[in-house]
Each structure stands twice: as C-alpha cells, then as structure tokens.
Amino acid sequence: MAVSDEVHNARLALGIKLAAARDAAKYTQKQLARLTNYGRSSIANVETARQNVPRAFWVAADEILGANGELIAAYDQVETLAEADRRRSAKAAAHERLLGLPAARSMPWYGTPEFGPATRLTDPAYNASAGSELIAPSPDLAPLSSRDRLLLAIDDRARELYIRGHGMLHGNQRHEIETAQALLDRAVGRDPRLSLAIADRGYTRWRQYFAGWTDRPEVALAGALRDVEAALAVDPDSVAAYATFVRACWDMGWHHRALQAGRTIYLNRPDSLDATITYSRALMNAGMAELSNTLADAVLAEDSTHPSATKLKIWCALLLGRHQDAIDVGRPYLQVNRGDANTRWALALAAAHLPAGIDDAVRIAEEALRADPTDVTIWLLLGYLQMLRGHHDAAQKTWQQGADSFDKDHVGANHRTIAWMANLYAAARDETAARKCIDYLLARDGTNGYIRYRLFHALAELGDVLAAVDMLDSAVTCGFMSLELLRQEGTLGPRHLHGYPPYRRVVARLEDVVASARNSHASLSTMTRVKEPASR
Missing domain, CATH: 1.10.260.40 (lambda repressor-like DNA-binding domains)
Known part of the structure; x- marks a missing residue:
C-alpha cells in the first residue's frame, strides 16, 4: 500500500x-x-x-x-x-468496495433512497442513544497488516475473552448470547484492534434483535451495523463483519446490497468457508435457493458437519420442494441441536408436504414447543398443522393457549415477535389484540418488508382480503424478496387468496423482482469457483 x-x-x-x-x-x-x-x-x-x-x-x-x-x-x-x-486508506476502500459510497457517515443504515427505506435510523436523537451503548475502536487506530498481526501481539486477556465469547455464539439461549456480548465488550475494550471481537459483538446485537430479546430493537440493529463498520475499519476483509451485514440486510430489505456484500467477500476470501456461507445466505434470502444450495453443498463437501451450511441446506431443500432431502439432512442435525426451533419449523413444513407426513410434522412441532415454549412461531405452526390434520378444535385450543401465555403489552418483545403475535391472535379469533399489534407495527416499523409480510398473514387470517393483498404488495416494495418462502403458502398460508387476481399480480411482481436480482448477481462467472470444490 x-x-x-x-x-x-x-x-x-x-x-x-x-x-x-x-x-x-x-x-x-x-x-x-x-x-x-x-x-x-x-x-x-x-x-x-x-x-x-x-x-x-x-x-x-x-x-x-x-x-x-x-x-x-x-x-x-x-x-x-x-x-x-x-x-484512512483501508476504511475508504472498504466503504467504496462494500457500499459504493463516500466514507463520511454514509453507510446505508443512515438512510439513502437507493438502499430502500431506512428512515427510522436517521433520527439524530435515536442515533445518539444507539451510539452511547457501543465501545468503538479509537479513530486513531489503523488496520493491521498480516505481517503486523504476527509481530504485534494482541492483548492476551482480550484474546481469551474473545475466544470465550465466540464459543458461546452457537447457543440458542438468551443468557448465552447476552453473556457472549458482555465478554466481547470487554475484549474490545481491552484491545480495540481485535476486529473479530468487534464483528462478533455486532452479531450478538443482531441476534438480540432477531430473536426479540430486547425492548429496544432498533438500537440493537443499529448497534450491529455500527459494529460492522467498526470491524471493517480495522480489517476491511472481515468475514464475520460481512456475515453480520448480510443478516441485517434481510431485516432492512437491502437484498441487492446483501448480494453485493456476499459476492464481494466470497471472491475476496476464496479459502474461507464462512465467506462462502455468507454469500449463500444472501442468495437464499433474495429468492435464489438453487444457487444458495450449490454453495452450501460446496462447504459440506469439505466440512460435512458445518452447522450453518447444514441449516442452509435444509431450508434450501424445503424451498426447492425437495422435502425428503430436508428431512434426511434435518433429522441427524436436530438430534444434536434440539433447541433449534427455526430448523424444526423447516423440518415440520417439509414433513407436511410428504404423503402421510402430517403426523410426523405435528410431532416435530410438539418437540420444538417442549424445547422452547416461549417461541410464538411454534405455537402458530402447531395449530396450523393440527388444522391440516383435521383437528380444528385442537388447533383453536393450541392458538388460544399460546395467545394466553404471552404478555399482551409485549414488554421486551421485538417487532418481528409482535408481527407473529398478530398472526397468532388472528388465528385465535382475537381481532382486537391482532389489530392492536398491526397498528403498533405500522406506526413504528412500517418500512420493514419482512414485518409487512407477516402482517399480510395476520390480515388474511382476519378475512380482510383487500388489506392483506395491499400489505403483501407493500412488503415487496419495501424489499421482501423470498419468493420461495411465498411459494410455501400452499401448505400453511391463506389458500383462499390464491385465486384472487390482485394476489396473483403481486406474486408475479415478486417473480420479476427476483428475476432481476438473479440476472444481476448470479451470472455463470460468479459461480465458477463453486463447480470445483476440491480445488478450493
């Protein structure tokens, strides 16, 4: 340089x-x-x-x-x-490569039209409150070259704290993630050059947002994105920072930016399995499960036990209609990871698609509920599966029991959880509680494509067809692009909408959006390295 x-x-x-x-x-x-x-x-x-x-x-x-x-x-x-x-040089290059923007306060989460709606992160008072929680690297510190990393030892205790914190990130319990964040905070405080600790801390913030473990969800998400920026300032090719950025993009509807970031780190770090997984995740979330599956296979060819690749493989198999493959991969995974409710969701859906598989799907959902009775998504899933089984009274009882077990003021719940609660209340025929959730979210998080996708389900369950289709249409506008997820509506979704012309038009528009992303980001040249995993 x-x-x-x-x-x-x-x-x-x-x-x-x-x-x-x-x-x-x-x-x-x-x-x-x-x-x-x-x-x-x-x-x-x-x-x-x-x-x-x-x-x-x-x-x-x-x-x-x-x-x-x-x-x-x-x-x-x-x-x-x-x-x-x-x-200064590395930070400017990182911003230009990842974001295509000038460096000064121009990361996409500060809100610019080309990245889609992000107005909720542009309020100065809000940003001040988010920043007050962070321990950022000193602006006088520079990224370390590979040679300098060997010569200049990172503080031993900082390294130990990082290793302890990183080791807890694979857990699914709230206390594990919060403990990991505390350890990583201390690691960064002792040595702000430890980019891995900064990036992992950003991941813990995102996990708290995603799982609904914080009563300040937007602060948690903004903190995650700020940690991405801080980690890239120290190490412009931080795989962990890119991975957190791609995850956050799903929540913000920035799929094109996620694809760009995923592809960038995938090409810049050809020997990193985690970089490959980062790109695979971006592709799946943007509606390109078949390409995501190819990357997941490449990783599993080298590490057959890679947990992230295994989970992606399960979801890709489900979304591509390869239901038995999802079951075959998912069963041994869940024997080791019994608390992974998200993957049990995928497995239950896959089983429900198979001939005579509904009983197995119900059993999988019941196991997930025993593993985590606080997961609102599982209460909803179990009721829908019981409906498919023909047990309508049991489904209503499940939904009512689930609705009664949660605080209707949603203290400590994040917006994603509240959106699922709206769907649960609607299924339990509590329209007042469902409408309260819908109004709350539209007032506070109206530009989040995934939130609007969940509210589409709640409105459809309430029988408000026009509002439901309008909500789905706005979800596509805000950035929701999971076409394969939408295709699963035939099993658990609002089937009565499938013949409705406005609904079909929205689905067709989503097809066009995904096709555009596919043409822009999934060319044959991009995927060349995946075809020969043995040469990695």
Whole structure:
C-alpha cells in the first residue's frame, strides 16, 4: 500500500537518526546487519526509507547502539502516523468496495433512497442513544497488516475473552448470547484492534434483535451495523463483519446490497468457508435457493458437519420442494441441536408436504414447543398443522393457549415477535389484540418488508382480503424478496387468496423482482469457483 508523503518523510528522518546513532557507536552497516540478523543492503535501505522493518529490529538496534530508547520511541511515533494513514486508506476502500459510497457517515443504515427505506435510523436523537451503548475502536487506530498481526501481539486477556465469547455464539439461549456480548465488550475494550471481537459483538446485537430479546430493537440493529463498520475499519476483509451485514440486510430489505456484500467477500476470501456461507445466505434470502444450495453443498463437501451450511441446506431443500432431502439432512442435525426451533419449523413444513407426513410434522412441532415454549412461531405452526390434520378444535385450543401465555403489552418483545403475535391472535379469533399489534407495527416499523409480510398473514387470517393483498404488495416494495418462502403458502398460508387476481399480480411482481436480482448477481462467472470444490 502506498504511503503518504508525511509517513515517508517521517521514515526518512528515522533512517537518518539510525545512521547517526550507528556512526556515533562506530559500527559499519555490515557490522550492524550481522548483529541484528539483517543484510547490509537492508540496513542501507532502512537508513534511506526504502525499506520498513518491524519493531523487533529497532529494539535490538537501540540496545546495540546504546541509544537509550530514542530509536524505539522514534519508531513508535512513525508507526502511529503510518497506522493512521493505513486506517484512512483501508476504511475508504472498504466503504467504496462494500457500499459504493463516500466514507463520511454514509453507510446505508443512515438512510439513502437507493438502499430502500431506512428512515427510522436517521433520527439524530435515536442515533445518539444507539451510539452511547457501543465501545468503538479509537479513530486513531489503523488496520493491521498480516505481517503486523504476527509481530504485534494482541492483548492476551482480550484474546481469551474473545475466544470465550465466540464459543458461546452457537447457543440458542438468551443468557448465552447476552453473556457472549458482555465478554466481547470487554475484549474490545481491552484491545480495540481485535476486529473479530468487534464483528462478533455486532452479531450478538443482531441476534438480540432477531430473536426479540430486547425492548429496544432498533438500537440493537443499529448497534450491529455500527459494529460492522467498526470491524471493517480495522480489517476491511472481515468475514464475520460481512456475515453480520448480510443478516441485517434481510431485516432492512437491502437484498441487492446483501448480494453485493456476499459476492464481494466470497471472491475476496476464496479459502474461507464462512465467506462462502455468507454469500449463500444472501442468495437464499433474495429468492435464489438453487444457487444458495450449490454453495452450501460446496462447504459440506469439505466440512460435512458445518452447522450453518447444514441449516442452509435444509431450508434450501424445503424451498426447492425437495422435502425428503430436508428431512434426511434435518433429522441427524436436530438430534444434536434440539433447541433449534427455526430448523424444526423447516423440518415440520417439509414433513407436511410428504404423503402421510402430517403426523410426523405435528410431532416435530410438539418437540420444538417442549424445547422452547416461549417461541410464538411454534405455537402458530402447531395449530396450523393440527388444522391440516383435521383437528380444528385442537388447533383453536393450541392458538388460544399460546395467545394466553404471552404478555399482551409485549414488554421486551421485538417487532418481528409482535408481527407473529398478530398472526397468532388472528388465528385465535382475537381481532382486537391482532389489530392492536398491526397498528403498533405500522406506526413504528412500517418500512420493514419482512414485518409487512407477516402482517399480510395476520390480515388474511382476519378475512380482510383487500388489506392483506395491499400489505403483501407493500412488503415487496419495501424489499421482501423470498419468493420461495411465498411459494410455501400452499401448505400453511391463506389458500383462499390464491385465486384472487390482485394476489396473483403481486406474486408475479415478486417473480420479476427476483428475476432481476438473479440476472444481476448470479451470472455463470460468479459461480465458477463453486463447480470445483476440491480445488478450493
């Protein structure tokens, strides 16, 4: 990386200081080279600022030449300038590559038309409250090069805290994620250069938003996105930061930006399985399950136990109509990951599609409810499966029991959970509670495509056909693009809408949106590396 004139001049002054100290100690370049295990030409290049050497050289040279710490202090001052220079350059490049924007306060979550609606993150007071919770890297710190990472040891305790926190991220319990966040906060506080800890902390914030474990969901999501920015400032090719960004894009409706980010890290980090998974996730969420499945297969060919690849494989199989494949992959996975209700949802849906599989689907949903009785989605799923089974009274009892088990004021629930609650209340024939949820969400999170997709189900359950189709149409406008998920409506969705012309027009429009994304982001050249996983 080219350095600024300021850094070059500082290194030249440092080289002159080295030459003066060497002359004063009566050493030749050759003698100093032998004592420091360098070549004579390297000493000459350092003295004329044509070569930069690590701090270990300056520590040795300072002792050999009797400089009393002056050479070390001078080197540290130069590297402070160089680090700031690298940080400015890397941050600008990261913004340009990932976001296509100027760096200053122009990340997409600050709200620009081309990224879709994000007005709820543009309020200065809101951003101030979000920022007050974060421990961000110092603006004077620079990204570390690969060589510097080897030479400059990260604080040992920061590394230990990061490892402990990272190890808890695979859990599905709230206390595990909150504990992980606390550990990662401490790791970043001790050493703000630890980009992995920053990115993982962003993931914990996103998990809290996604799972509904916070009463300030927008603050959690904004915090996750700010951590993405902070991690990329330290390490522009942070796979973990890109992965969190792609996840957050699903909630914001930024599918094109997610595809761009996923493809970028996939091509920039060809040896990273997690980078491949990041792109695979972006493709699936944008309605391209067949391409996502190809990437998941490539990862599983190298690591047959990769949990994220396995989950993607299960969902891709479901969305592509390969229901037995989803069952075959999902059963052994759930034997190890019994608390993964999200995957049990996919498995139950897959079973419901199979001949005589409805009993198995009900059993899967009941197991999920025993694993996590606080998951509103499972209460709703179980009732729908009982309806398909022909047990209408049992379904109504399930929905009512589920509705009665939750706080109707939704204290601590995030918007995604409240949207599912609207659907549950509607199914339980509590129109007043359902309408209250719908009005609440439209007033506070009206631009979230996924939220509007869930409210479409609630309105359809209430029998408000016109409002339901309008809600689905607005979901497509706001960025909801999961065409394959919409195709599952034939099993558990509002079947009475399927023959309704306005509904068919919305589905056709969604087909066009997905086709446009496919043409833009899934060309044959993009997928070339996937065809030969053995060559990775």
